[in-house]
Amino acid sequence: DTAVSQTPKYLVTQMGNDKSIKCEQNLGHDTMYWYKQDSKKFLKIMFSYNNKELIINETVPNRFSPKSPDKAHLNLHINSLELGDSAVYFCASSLTSGNEQFFGPGTRLTVL
Amino acid sequence: DAKTTQPPSMDCAEGRAANLPCNHSTISGNEYVYWYRQIHSQGPQYIIHGLKNNETNEMASLIITEDRKSSTLILPHATLRDTAVYYCIVRVAQGSGYALNFGKGTSLLVTP
Numbered sequence: 357d358t359a360v361s362q363t364p365k366y367l368v369t370q371m372g373n374d375k376s377i378k379c380e381q382n383l384g385h386d387t388m389y390w391y392k393q394d395s396k397k398f399l400k401i402m403f404s405y406n407n408k409e410l411i412i413n414e415t416v417p418n419r420f421s422p423k424s425p426d427k428a429h430l431n432l433h434i435n436s437l438e439l440g441d442s443a444v445y446f447c448a449s450s451l452t453s454g455n456e457q458f459f460g461p462g463t464r465l466t467v468l
Numbered sequence: 469d470a471k472t473t474q475p476p477s478m479d480c481a482e483g484r485a486a487n488l489p490c491n492h493s494t495i496s497g498n499e500y501v502y503w504y505r506q507i508h509s510q511g512p513q514y515i516i517h518g519l520k521n522n523e524t525n526e527m528a529s530l531i532i533t534e535d536r537k538s539s540t541l542i543l544p545h546a547t548l549r550d551t552a553v554y555y556c557i558v559r560v561a562q563g564s565g566y567a568l569n570f571g572k573g574t575s576l577l578v579t580p
Contacts, residue, residue, distance in 0.1 A: 391570075397572075398572070401567050401568065411563050411564035411565040412567055444509075448511070454559065454566035461511055
């Protein structure tokens with residue numbers, strides 16, 4: 357009964373490929389987030405959805421496209437992967453935007 | 469954005485109190501201070517948050533100065549499992565929601 361789960365945990369792929377990371381929360385929260393943690397360990401917000409509506413959209417390449425089919429799921433699709441996309445991607449959720457966030461275990465993406 | 473400044477690293481003996489300082493001198497009157505921690509390679513974990521008053525929960529205490537320009541997170545009896553990077557964050561309005569902008573944090577090492 358994991359609160360925020362992500363799949364896959366590890367993802368190794370070639371440059372130019374398209375890949376997706378899935379996130380699900382069973383907390384009944386309205387708001388979900390995607391963060392990227394790079395090799396220098398900086399954790400930066402990428403997107404946030406509230407009840408399937410995009411409310412935060414940071415300056416990320418448009419190769420990154422979030423999709424929220426329902427408020428319990430927020431998936432991240434990445435087109436034309438580049439070396440610089442290698443990072444750990446964390447999904448999080450909160451009751452509403454602004455409340456404390458619960459993070460998933462992360463997905464380590466390696467682009468070769 | 470209200471920025472935070474934390475010492476890069478601290479040590480604490482097991483069983484002693486760990487006091488982690490944070491400066492946020494440009495904080496606005498309605499911005500909350502949040503503390504999270506990240507244990508090696510795991511997703512960040514919420515600890516505590518506050519606006520003006522001191523706060524305490526089962527994990528820690530948060531002391532905020534009267535002028536709100538600094539705060540201290542107190543782990544009353546540190547254990548080895550408290551070894552982690554601790555982030556002091558000022559929650560800011562972003563887009564149509566609220567964002568947590570993680571800085572470099574303080575790497576706390578609890579020693580036997």
